[in-house]
Amino acid sequence: MSTPADAQLERWQRFRKSRNSVLASPHGWLTLTSFQWLETQPAAVELVPGLWWTDGVTASLTAGARDGLTLVETGEPVDGTISATLANEESLMWVQFGGSDGRQVVVELAMRADRYAIRTRDSSSPVFMEFDGVPTFDYDPAWVIQGRFEAYPEPVDVPIATANPLVDGVHRSVGEVVFRVPGLPHEIRLHAEEEKLGALTVTFHDETNGISTDEWRKVFIPRPRVDPSGKATVIIDFNRAINYPSAFTPFGTCPMPVKGNSIDVEVTAGEKVPEGSLA
Template sequence: MTTEATTTDLEAFTEDWLDWQRAQEARLADPHGFLAITSLHFLDERPQRFPDAPGAWRTGPDGVVVALDEGEELVVDGTPVHGEHNFGVLPERGGVDAVWKDAVIEVAKRGGNDIVRPRHPDAPLRTAFTGTPAYDPDPRWAVTGRYVPFEQPRPTTVGAAVEGLEHVYDAPGRVEFELDGRPLSLTAFPGHGEGRLILLFTDATSGVTTYAANRVLALDPPAADGTVRLDFNRAANLPCAYTDLATCPLPPAENRLPVAVEAGQTLPRERGGS
């Protein structure tokens, strides 16, 4: 009876992980996802033209501006725009997706810089995508930890996948946990959604079987007593693991784990993985 229950639990655990992996890959391979990016441009006050986007682009105190030629059109928030259009001052890590024919022109702010990143569905990286390799899911990599909030959020500056770029996050606390009986901790950054957290980290597999620069683990909001679940089977690659056109943050120095986390997504085929 115990064996049957254990087998059933493992099958359910594996199926849940497969659902997560499929969702990760679908998001990545979206017609306008990160694999569809064809270029990355940093804007300044000089108007610039790009071969994979319409108009001339610049930025300044009033934000990002595009000057479209006659006959050119972008659709912004469902509204067609012509001539000169001001996107306004964008918040850090914010952005706008402007539709151009079958492409999306991402206008965003990263590391204090206004950028333009065209995304085309026929980008070779996207059309050649065959999925992401990963370790087989194993329940032993799903552990319970404890969230320890800081008295005040700590501004934390980290590097980026793009040389010379920096990101600043207000770290709300750290997560303490054990792997194979070894006490460890990771500084947490705000995640997507109220109370959610993300952990950017490297470990002893980084640069060997997993992407060298970073992986990310998303956490649900901690329970009232601080309990939080860390399932390293869901350690995911960031977009920079696939393309040099991503501005992903790097982990803070204290998030370099001294153990081999042989769980989650491994080095993408696009970077030589298998």
Template sequence: MTSTTTRPGTTTGTPPGPDDPRSGAPLAWTRWRAERERALAEPHGWLTPVALRWLASRPSAVEGVPGTWWTDPAGHVHLLAQRADGLVLTGAADALDGAADFAVQEGGSQVVARFRPAGRTADDPRGEPAEVAVELVRRTGRDALRLRDAWAPARLGFDGVATFPYDASWVLDAPVRWYDEPQPVTVGAAQPRLVHHVTLVGEVDLVRGGTVTTLRLTGAPGGADAALLLTDEAPGTAPWRVLHVERPADAATTVRLDLNRLLNLPFAFSDHGTCPAPVAGNHVPYAVEAGERAPHRVDAGALDRAHAEAAR
């Protein structure tokens, strides 16, 4: 369970001196921020989801997606499409003319197809890819299609993610206790009626201004590192954020937490993310004014009007 205590006289996170390895951190952070924003702005990155369509158990048309789709109790997804639908499977060169089947594990996802919406040509005057990627996701025993459109307003209008200024006092060497065995736990999600099954791999003490807050770490994909999902009292931030934590190979009893690298999860950029929520109680009882702020949501109508004006 997360706990918070106060220890008078305890301080941490002091600015680094000239011999501290953190002294070069602002430049490294700036470069890391540039790479983060480059990745977000990729043609089918996390700025591009425009729809999340849950599949029925009978063959059905899916709004905004060519073909006929359905799922079965075994977790397999089935597709029927004609060549005229223009639906191209991942790895294929030509449009599907027939049937295809897919499956992803619980909590997983995979881009299975792509198509060009009606009215779009390959020669987009803005130089943007014209195709929509069809991502198959499985959450809480249900299958859905998430559409990633390179023409999404959030991507075309992207001008970076607002962040708090870099502050060396938010780089903390925190006591950590790694669990001998992972502990399974169920958490909520960014979408209603969904859950995620995650594993607890340890706990860390966040110490600042005399306050000690114990937070739990969850396993990250691949198993090498951990994730710290948390809520806090900072204004103008997403409901929760995540910090990726490097897990030392040895039995180290401290871990470096650079809270300047707190990130928004995909759900902060669109209404179509299914991200896991923090473990119950992973709340910092003060404002963590570090890392990413809540992203600006682009007005699709205003963006279309701006593009039309620019084309005149």
């Protein structure tokens, strides 16, 4: 007969299967092979045909039919000059080339820190080809923790660093998730960002970082439940803590935690550092 603990484990196993499936998508994060800023004059870039540049407002590419580039959206060949305009933090899967179907490599145009860059996503990347799932700690119901959410009157933009030292970030804190961890005499308070439908995301450090886990991780928290008194309760399942893309590739611009978003114990739950990532 199935027990509540069995049901929790089964839900987590489905979550892990879905997570690994998403990571293994053909032009997902595991396929990143470069991150390159665009210059103000037309210039060749590594790993991609054509000449690329930006005037600060738009990004442009000049290529000929012989270069084999096509638009991702339509499949139309690039023969001449094309341009695109993005807002900060936006991305566009712009052109593709290579392989038997002409779609081995997708070139992502990105605006980061108000500068244009391109990232190549190559489905023959060794990281992608050798991927066999993210290692994790065993499921532990003790790391499903109840806490509370203390919302700010208004969101607060907090400057943060990112995985790329040339790209600064902003964490839009909507409040703090507050909870206790067994063995600690004090409460933990972590800044939270809002997701769709009122859910939350928390990016955090803990004492496993650099040993069994990456330098930081994040955990998704379902929408807080508010009781008649106005108290907002949250359930934080650290078994679902996951790595940012920067754990798998040096070409990410992933946000680091807000200063002080740390749990001063080992959170032995969730994803571990990917195989081969620790020196």
